Amino acid sequence: MKRLSLVVLLFVLLSLTATAQDSVTLTILVEQGGFWLQEAAAAQFEEETGHTVEFVNVPYGSVFDRLSAEMATGGAAFDVATIDVVWMSHFAPFAEPLDDLFTDEVIGDLFSSLVADAQIGGTYIGMPTWANTEIIFYRKDLWEDPDEMAAFEAEYGYPLAPPTTWQEFDDMATFFTRDNDGDGEIDMYGTDVKGGVADFEWMIAVLQAGSPGVVLDADHNIIIDNEAHVAGLEYYISHHCDMDVAPPNVNEIDWGVAENLFYQSQTAMFRFWGHAYRLTRGDSPIADLVGAAPMVAGPGGVGAIPGPWFNIVPKTSENKELALELVQYLYDNNALGIEAPLGLAARKSAYAEYADVEGFENLNPLLQTLDGPQTIGRPAVADWQQIADEILGPIGTDALSCEEDPAELLAWGREQLEAMGYE
Amino acid sequence: MERATLFALVTIIVVVYVFPYAFLVSTSLKPPADALAIPPTILPQRISLENYRNIATFPSVRQSFGNSLTIALLSTLITISLAVPAAYAVARFASLAGKIFLIAVLITRLIPPVSVGIPLFAIMRSLDLTDTHIGVALAHSTISVPLAIWLLASFMEGIPHELEEAARVDGCSRFGALFRIIIPVAAGGIAVTSVFVFLASWNEFLFALLLSSTSVKTAPIAIAEFRTQYGIQWGTMTSLSVLFSFPVIIFSLLMQKRIVAGMTMGAVKG
Numbered sequence: 001m002k003r004l005s006l007v008v009l010l011f012v013l014l015s016l017t018a019t020a021q022d023s024v025t026l027t028i029l030v031e032q033g034g035f036w037l038q039e040a041a042a043a044q045f046e047e048e049t050g051h052t053v054e055f056v057n058v059p060y061g062s063v064f065d066r067l068s069a070e071m072a073t074g075g076a077a078f079d080v081a082t083i084d085v086v087w088m089s090h091f092a093p094f095a096e097p098l099d100d101l102f103t104d105e106v107i108g109d110l111f112s113s114l115v116a117d118a119q120i121g122g123t124y125i126g127m128p129t130w131a132n133t134e135i136i137f138y139r140k141d142l143w144e145d146p147d148e149m150a151a152f153e154a155e156y157g158y159p160l161a162p163p164t165t166w167q168e169f170d171d172m173a174t175f176f177t178r179d180n181d182g183d184g185e186i187d188m189y190g191t192d193v194k195g196g197v198a199d200f201e202w203m204i205a206v207l208q209a210g211s212p213g214v215v216l217d218a219d220h221n222i223i224i225d226n227e228a229h230v231a232g233l234e235y236y237i238s239h240h241c242d243m244d245v246a247p248p249n250v251n252e253i254d255w256g257v258a259e260n261l262f263y264q265s266q267t268a269m270f271r272f273w274g275h276a277y278r279l280t281r282g283d284s285p286i287a288d289l290v291g292a293a294p295m296v297a298g299p300g301g302v303g304a305i306p307g308p309w310f311n312i313v314p315k316t317s318e319n320k321e322l323a324l325e326l327v328q329y330l331y332d333n334n335a336l337g338i339e340a341p342l343g344l345a346a347r348k349s350a351y352a353e354y355a356d357v358e359g360f361e362n363l364n365p366l367l368q369t370l371d372g373p374q375t376i377g378r379p380a381v382a383d384w385q386q387i388a389d390e391i392l393g394p395i396g397t398d399a400l401s402c403e404e405d406p407a408e409l410l411a412w413g414r415e416q417l418e419a420m421g422y423e
Numbered sequence: 424m425e426r427a428t429l430f431a432l433v434t435i436i437v438v439v440y441v442f443p444y445a446f447l448v449s450t451s452l453k454p455p456a457d458a459l460a461i462p463p464t465i466l467p468q469r470i471s472l473e474n475y476r477n478i479a480t481f482p483s484v485r486q487s488f489g490n491s492l493t494i495a496l497l498s499t500l501i502t503i504s505l506a507v508p509a510a511y512a513v514a515r516f517a518s519l520a521g522k523i524f525l526i527a528v529l530i531t532r533l534i535p536p537v538s539v540g541i542p543l544f545a546i547m548r549s550l551d552l553t554d555t556h557i558g559v560a561l562a563h564s565t566i567s568v569p570l571a572i573w574l575l576a577s578f579m580e581g582i583p584h585e586l587e588e589a590a591r592v593d594g595c596s597r598f599g600a601l602f603r604i605i606i607p608v609a610a611g612g613i614a615v616t617s618v619f620v621f622l623a624s625w626n627e628f629l630f631a632l633l634l635s636s637t638s639v640k641t642a643p644i645a646i647a648e649f650r651t652q653y654g655i656q657w658g659t660m661t662s663l664s665v666l667f668s669f670p671v672i673i674f675s676l677l678m679q680k681r682i683v684a685g686m687t688m689g690a691v692k693g
Contacts, residue, residue: 027636031648031651031652032648032651033651033652054636054637055637056636056637057483057648058632058644058648059644059647059648059650059651060650060651060652061650062632062644062647065632065633066632066633069540069541069544069633072541072545073541073544073545073548075544075545075548077548077553077636084652254654255653255654256459256653256654256655256657257459259459259654260456260459260460263456264456264460273653275653276653281455281456283454283455283456284456307652
């Protein structure tokens with residue numbers, strides 16, 4: 001009996017030891033959004049596999065710094081890293097190829113811009129984990145008010161509904177720009193112009209104008225001075241320089257300020273990242289009155305710049321096989337992120353699953369915008385951030401002075417790009 | 424008249440120094456929607472503690488404050504332990520080697536920390552010290568030790584040699600004289616140096632970012648996490664920053680007497 005007990009005890013101990021040895025801790029480098037959106041799927045992975053997933057949550061810009069340090073020292077602290085699309089080229093030499101994960105089924109369920117962004121030099125290195133983009137936010141109490149509807153139709157000759165084209169957007173921005181109390185001051189503007197993030201914002205209008213890409217084409221040739229770039233830049237500044245339908249302090253307005261202006265009823269509609277719909281503050285005077293619509297179309301069609309994040313597996317990971325398994329799992333269970341605070345995903349099926357659920361009215365507009373014919377990612381070049389900071393930002397800011405000729409500014413942009421080695 | 428001018432000048436200086444902090448406190452007391460109001464208001468239109476309540480929903484923040492405190496105390500201990508004997512030797516022997524050493528120490532202060540970040544990261548990794556309190560504290564000490572040696576050397580130069588000589592005559596060894604006579608006399612200077620070293624570690628961002636993962640994340644990193652891709656959560660960030668400043672303010676107030684005494688001590692050489 002004693003001997004039997006000893007054998008059983010040994011067996012139990014050996015089993016426990018074996019389990020402990022098989023259980024691996026996988027470390028993912030994320031920023032706050034990556035943590036929120038993948039937490040639920042990671043927890044499910046832990047439950048199903050017995051492995052542990054540990055999130056290393058750092059501030060946005062520090063994802064780049066931490067991973068760069070890893071890359072420089074050949075370290076292996078992270079098995080997976082969730083990175084912004086703009087860093088993909090930089091980390092490409094450090095990332096394990098993921099070609100095997102991109103089956104036809106996977107590619108078919110991803111937005112084409114994300115499939116393009118996932119590859120560097122023809123090799124898939126990142127699996128999309130979520131994709132965001134700017135859509136239209138508007139005040140339902142204004143757009144659905146019978147008096148406003150009648151007045152608008154009488155003035156413009158078509159019914160008031162969320163704008164779908166540049167012309168409609170301009171008409172509605174003009175219509176809702178008002179001095180309500182007659183004191184000579186504008187109390188509500190039709191929209192905003194975000195000069196604080198000019199390097200990004202005017203690119204959207206460039207795509208809507210019909211450009212095949214922003215700044216550089218697919219072969220990385222300079223297109224910054226093509227007709228669509230000129231038209232896009234002119235349209236971007238027109239709300240401030242020609243129509244006066246936006247608050248005049250454009251250079252102070254970045255995404256945070258623009259969001260606040262809208263939620264404080266100081267703008268009637270604005271273009272903003274789709275996730276914000278689910279984060280509408282309860283104490284806002286328009287908390288229950290926010291509507292969401294797809295991004296407007298310019299002459300080239302509906303277009304926006306996607307802001308996707310990708311999971312990459314560093315080549316230095318000591319648990320590569322398991323890390324790839326986790327990346328696949330996070331993709332398979334992508335829809336679990338939609339109930340997280342940012343409410344975003346990467347798969348079309350994940351968005352479609354929630355599109356008709358109450359409280360997720362932003363998802364159809366997001367789907368349509370991400371699927372828009374002119375929704376195209378930024379060029380996959382390692383010096384994109386430098387281009388944005390040193391060329392696109394100054395062009396946008398100078399154009400918003402309303403004293404510079406957009407075509408001349410873009411010609412200057414070409415010179416700068418040529419100086420960087422582009423042709 | 425002179426007094427009035429001086430008072431006005433002091434008032435201006437105080438306002439310039441205090442305004443950013445006052446605005447920080449004011450923003451932390453605004454409801455989140457008012458934090459970015461256009462036009463901005465200096466004083467809150469409505470007082471709200473919501474930002475402070477929100478902090479409770481981020482449990483890792485509390486842990487990060489504990490980590491910051493542990494690391495800052497460890498870094499102060501390491502730095503003072505290394506800097507006191509070094510400063511004593513430099514001040515007491517006044518040799519050419521000592522002078523060269525002081526210049527070399529100063530040169531290390533001229534190197535931007537960002538340029539040594541990655542080598543330091545590689546060293547700590549090879550020593551298996553990443554994501555440990557001691558690892559981050561050692562990294563912080565690399566910044567603080569040169570400053571501490573300079574400060575302490577100047578304090579120790581102000582201590583009369585006769586004090587130490589008397590101790591030696593009474594049978595003290597050199598180390599005995601250092602610990603029994605010099606350190607107690609230089610306590611004010613050591614206190615001032617400790618405050619600076621503590622503050623340097625408490626506020627440091629880059630090394631803490633590179634060397635911490637989950638276990639030892641410090642408060643500056645936790646606060647910076649509220650700067651996301653889509654903007655800055657000013658309300659939560661400012662409330663955390665106010666809380667983050669409290670220990671330093673309290674510590675400085677408690678040490679005020681010693682700081683003042685220490686500051687004047689180095690000014691007159693014996």
